[in-house]
Amino acid sequence: MALKKIFLMTRYDALAASSRIRFFNLKKYFEQSGFKPIFKPLFSNQYVKNTAEKKYQYGQILKSFFKRLVFLLKLKPNALLFVEKEIFPWCPYILEKPFYLRHKIITDFDDAWHLKYLEIKNPFIKIFLKSKIFQVMKNCRLVIVGNPWLKNVAKKAGAQKIRIIPTNFEEI
Numbered sequence: 001m002a003l004k005k006i007f008l009m010t011r012y013d014a015l016a017a018s019s020r021i022r023f024f025n026l027k028k029y030f031e032q033s034g035f036k037p038i039f040k041p042l043f044s045n046q047y048v049k050n051t052a053e054k055k056y057q058y059g060q061i062l063k064s065f066f067k068r069l070v071f072l073l074k075l076k077p078n079a080l081l082f083v084e085k086e087i088f089p090w091c092p093y094i095l096e097k098p099f100y101l102r103h104k105i106i107t108d109f110d111d112a113w114h115l116k117y118l119e120i121k122n123p124f125i126k127i128f129l130k131s132k133i134f135q136v137m138k139n140c141r142l143v144i145v146g147n148p149w150l151k152n153v154a155k156k157a158g159a160q161k162i163r164i165i166p167t168n169f170e171e172i
Helices: 017-022 024-034 045-052 058-074 093-102 113-118 123-129 132-140 148-157
Strands: 004-010 034-037 080-084 104-109 141-144 162-164
Touching: 017 024, 017 080, 024 034, 045 058, 093 132, 104 132, 104 148, 113 123, 113 132, 132 148, 141 148, 148 162
Parallel strands: 004 034, 004 080, 080 104, 104 141, 141 162
Antiparallel strands: none
C-alpha cells in the first residue's frame, strides 16, 4: 500500500525548536498512520543560525518566500498540507487564500501567535495582519492547538474542527 503524501510546511528546518518538536519529531507517527511526510521548511537551518546571531538576510527571506510560492503553485489540487501557523508569515491572508481554497490544509498553533499581529504598532501594517491568524484558523480543514486556551481562540475564530495536541505529546 502506497503511503499518502503529507507536505509539512514548517516555518523553520529541524534546528529550530518550534518546528522540530511539533513537526520533525513526529515523522514516525505520520508514517505509522499511513502518511509519507515530506518536509518543506520555509527557512533553512542557516537562516536560524544567522537570526540567532542577529544577522538578518532579507534577500534570503525573499528567496525562501519565492521558493515556497513556486512549490505551492506546482502542487496538484487537493494536496494535503500541514502548515506551521501560516503559509507566508507577515503577509496578508488574501495572498494565502487561494491555497486554502485549492488544498486540504491543517494548521498548528502551539502558542498565541495571533497576539503578535494584534500588537503591531504600525497602524497600516496592523490593518492587513490583525485578523490573519483568525482567518487561517477559520479556513483550515483542521486546526491543531497546544492547549485548551488556544482551542477556545480557534473556536471563536470559526474553526470547524479543532484538536488539542500538547507540545509534550508524550502526555497523550
